[in-house]
Amino acid sequence: MTRTFLGMPATAPRGVGNLRGEESFPAAARRALGDTQLRRNLRHATTTIRAKSAAVIGELPDWAQLRAAGSAIKTDVMARLPELLEQLEAAVAAAGGTVHWAADALEANRIVTDLVRATGAQRVMKVKSMATQEIGLNEALEAAGIEPVETDLAELIVQLGRDRPSHILVPAIHRNRAEIREIFLREMPGVDPALTDEPAVLAAAARRHLRETFLSTPVAVSGANFAVAETGSLAVVESEGNGRMCLTLPETLITVMGVEKVIPTWADLEVFLQLLPRASTGERMNPYTSMWTGVTPGDGPQQVHLVLLDNGRSAVLADAVGRQALHCIRCSACLNVCPVYERTGGHAYGSVYPGPIGAVLSPQLTGMPDNASLPYASSLCGACYDACPVMINIPELLVHLRGQAPHPAGEKAAMGAAAYTMDHPRLYAAAQRAAGLARLAGPALPPPLNGWTASRDLPAAPPQTFRQWWAER
Amino acid sequence: MRIALFVTCLADTLFPEAAKATVRLLERLGHEVVFPADQTCCGQMHVNTGYPDDALRLVRRHVRVFAPYDVVVAPSGSCVGSVRHQHAMVARRAGDERLASRAEEVARRTYELSELLVDVLGVTDVGAYFPHRVTYHPTCHSLRMLRVADKPLRLLREVRGLELVELPQAEQCCGFGGTFAVKNADTSTAMLADKMRNVLATRAEMCTAGDSSCLMHIGGGLSRLRAGVRTVHLAEILASIEGAETAGERDRLEVGS
Amino acid sequence: MTARDLILGRLRVALGEPPADPAAVPRDYRPAGAVAVDLDLLVHRLTDYRATVHRCADADVAQVVDEVLGGRRVVVPPGLPRHWLPATVAAVTDENLTAAQIAAVDGVVTAAAVAVAETGTIVLDAAPDQGRRVISLLPDVHVCVLRADQVVATVPDAVARVDPGRPLTWISGPSATSDIELNRVEGVHGPRHLHVVVVSAGAAQHG
Numbered sequence: 001m002t003r004t005f006l007g008m009p010a011t012a013p014r015g016v017g018n019l020r021g022e023e024s025f026p027a028a029a030r031r032a033l034g035d036t037q038l039r040r041n042l043r044h045a046t047t048t049i050r051a052k053s054a055a056v057i058g059e060l061p062d063w064a065q066l067r068a069a070g071s072a073i074k075t076d077v078m079a080r081l082p083e084l085l086e087q088l089e090a091a092v093a094a095a096g097g098t099v100h101w102a103a104d105a106l107e108a109n110r111i112v113t114d115l116v117r118a119t120g121a122q123r124v125m126k127v128k129s130m131a132t133q134e135i136g137l138n139e140a141l142e143a144a145g146i147e148p149v150e151t152d153l154a155e156l157i158v159q160l161g162r163d164r165p166s167h168i169l170v171p172a173i174h175r176n177r178a179e180i181r182e183i184f185l186r187e188m189p190g191v192d193p194a195l196t197d198e199p200a201v202l203a204a205a206a207r208r209h210l211r212e213t214f215l216s217t218p219v220a221v222s223g224a225n226f227a228v229a230e231t232g233s234l235a236v237v238e239s240e241g242n243g244r245m246c247l248t249l250p251e252t253l254i255t256v257m258g259v260e261k262v263i264p265t266w267a268d269l270e271v272f273l274q275l276l277p278r279a280s281t282g283e284r285m286n287p288y289t290s291m292w293t294g295v296t297p298g299d300g301p302q303q304v305h306l307v308l309l310d311n312g313r314s315a316v317l318a319d320a321v322g323r324q325a326l327h328c329i330r331c332s333a334c335l336n337v338c339p340v341y342e343r344t345g346g347h348a349y350g351s352v353y354p355g356p357i358g359a360v361l362s363p364q365l366t367g368m369p370d371n372a373s374l375p376y377a378s379s380l381c382g383a384c385y386d387a388c389p390v391m392i393n394i395p396e397l398l399v400h401l402r403g404q405a406p407h408p409a410g411e412k413a414a415m416g417a418a419a420y421t422m423d424h425p426r427l428y429a430a431a432q433r434a435a436g437l438a439r440l441a442g443p444a445l446p447p448p449l450n451g452w453t454a455s456r457d458l459p460a461a462p463p464q465t466f467r468q469w470w471a472e473r
Numbered sequence: 474m475r476i477a478l479f480v481t482c483l484a485d486t487l488f489p490e491a492a493k494a495t496v497r498l499l500e501r502l503g504h505e506v507v508f509p510a511d512q513t514c515c516g517q518m519h520v521n522t523g524y525p526d527d528a529l530r531l532v533r534r535h536v537r538v539f540a541p542y543d544v545v546v547a548p549s550g551s552c553v554g555s556v557r558h559q560h561a562m563v564a565r566r567a568g569d570e571r572l573a574s575r576a577e578e579v580a581r582r583t584y585e586l587s588e589l590l591v592d593v594l595g596v597t598d599v600g601a602y603f604p605h606r607v608t609y610h611p612t613c614h615s616l617r618m619l620r621v622a623d624k625p626l627r628l629l630r631e632v633r634g635l636e637l638v639e640l641p642q643a644e645q646c647c648g649f650g651g652t653f654a655v656k657n658a659d660t661s662t663a664m665l666a667d668k669m670r671n672v673l674a675t676r677a678e679m680c681t682a683g684d685s686s687c688l689m690h691i692g693g694g695l696s697r698l699r700a701g702v703r704t705v706h707l708a709e710i711l712a713s714i715e716g717a718e719t720a721g722e723r724d725r726l727e728v729g730s
Numbered sequence: 731m732t733a734r735d736l737i738l739g740r741l742r743v744a745l746g747e748p749p750a751d752p753a754a755v756p757r758d759y760r761p762a763g764a765v766a767v768d769l770d771l772l773v774h775r776l777t778d779y780r781a782t783v784h785r786c787a788d789a790d791v792a793q794v795v796d797e798v799l800g801g802r803r804v805v806v807p808p809g810l811p812r813h814w815l816p817a818t819v820a821a822v823t824d825e826n827l828t829a830a831q832i833a834a835v836d837g838v839v840t841a842a843a844v845a846v847a848e849t850g851t852i853v854l855d856a857a858p859d860q861g862r863r864v865i866s867l868l869p870d871v872h873v874c875v876l877r878a879d880q881v882v883a884t885v886p887d888a889v890a891r892v893d894p895g896r897p898l899t900w901i902s903g904p905s906a907t908s909d910i911e912l913n914r915v916e917g918v919h920g921p922r923h924l925h926v927v928v929v930s931a932g933a934a935q936h937g
Binding site: 039412451 | 482486488489490492493508510513518519520521524525527531534558559562613616617618645646650651653654660663664665689690692696
């Protein structure tokens, strides 16, 4: 470990949170690919959402202009991040909220745990939030004797199934209705044994299961989709109403938010409220969006906290190219169109941020050595860039990060030698002829190139190269 | 028109038929093709594998070799994509602004084959004859980096004797992705399996595309399956005329183990 | 050093020198005021997301409420126009009712602040005729009465019209989820039935 100085951008610490997998992407992917049920579930879900999203995006005549505006607003946010955060802090405080700053996952978990302890509550209810998944808040709360209850349906499925989330928007995307029914029958106290696998019936079961929790839990923890620096307003975009429950019913509300989620002005919401639902769930508008500004006397939580989280974001910001990854609004469109994600699912990425955006965000948050295989988990097909509502050039970022990844010594030597040879046309021509001869040795390749011949035949070297043919013309 | 051929290292070394077909086609259309002999590789493999420093010398070479020509063509969407979207970036990363602007100049004059034919030369009927049932796979870089859109299809529709069948889920990646095919061989193979299933569903005799790399991948998989469907580069179809069809690459695919 | 100073310091170091000219944001999309209001579109979009739409004159609102909630108990905000309520409903006014009391009623009747035609969205801002956020959340049936002049065309129109200082709830159809196989199904934690009554001066059609 290199010594870091106070004030230098820092990556997310090890040993806490869920940004690192236990194995490399190719190893994890190999196992996932063998699960035919998983692949059917993913193909069905991603095919459904792609069609829905394309249809509602097609209804807007100004989608391209909205994307351009969203992209530019985010670029502006990153360039002015410190001043916007100070402005946000002042606005939230003026409206009666309390702002906390957390340099990393450990500090954020400690702040939230202390706030919950101060209320005396033994249980907190949670709105789906990537930031709290990232920092491992549930594990920290449990260690402190506090029970966290996930209230989003997919998060509930994951929590009841003692599973891990595999998608940003729909953490249980890897489960189909029959599997969800089984989990509910097994883990949901008092569930109707005659439960069917109709989605509406499963949703109704979750409604009954959580109703009492909503009415009796005095503390809620949420994330935030947007925070408006100008007004101090926070926004949560959701579907089920569990968000409204958590944001309205308890006495104390604690919102944990990555620093990059701030937007400059109230008017900027007009862009993101159009981009996010259409790219995300493929709806013109999601069923519920809640916005609150500090405390409203007599309405909703009277103790309102905002925890601003760094946890590696300053390190991402320090890379002028890589910082584009902070523009992400967590819509999941890139996952839904990614041919790699569709086949491997989210668990293969190790981090809570899977798919194309995860492949560029996770290694930057943790530092490249801890997620070195992720920038290579893409065929660079470019579908993610086309789908991204804020136009993050993910293929460019993947290539950029590959340039920072640690390289195997053998590969490094070979690539250097290849570049040298290719910079000398006579050596190059000689190598082309030698390659043809080498092919006579046999059609199979040594590792790692046998990854090719495991499933694909190799072309035989032609009788002559193009340049030989040209020279003889 | 005098057109410089940017052959690409892959076509030069392993798929010369695609490059020869490009030459024959353009000459048949009345143009002069030149082959700058000092060209080697555009450096895309180095850039995409994470070796931009090694790529720099190849970018410098490419720019130097092709700077003198007004029009450059390559039978590859991917390599043209690299020239257009990566060369200046590699130069800027190394702090060489002069090279970057020269690279942008060269990129502006460099075209993928279907772009050259449709946009620059203004032809869609190139006088080809190819009496086969064919499906077309739009390669990712031609589709999403170059935005060639339906140009290859417009060219294919004018080919006499050719029966063009639509490829289901055509815009899904075939799983090649350069070193992705070996670094993530299992995922690449799963993507390939779906692509082959869709190709076979068309009951086409041949699958064509504008990139030899993707065709090497799809063709290598089809060959392993003994599927009886072969791959053929778009240039080879467009270069074919009555009495002189090209055979595709079937005869040169070997069995691996 | 506080965490605040630490983080702000890190971010400033990460950014380096501030850019000479901040990037301008191109706003070439349809701004507020660009699109004409289309009430029929609102009705279509609400219906498409499984809300039930009624169109009537102000004097006929009570009749609609009767059709939806007649014979049942409803909670209403203190500022709700009383002539919207038929004699057939047992109305409880929300004067600091507990959550349990609100959860025990069958329905809620509120006004709205603004509605967006293009997305089929109604926005509540907790004004006296809409009440605290909790009352439109716990009952299973929400009847929302909307004046035609509260309808705007697009999201930018609505963002420009609402007051950021108030707690806002944007509602597009009944509670729903896409969490099972990414298919939308209605009816999770929020009201499972949303009725929107669009009141246009003089109009008395039912639908």
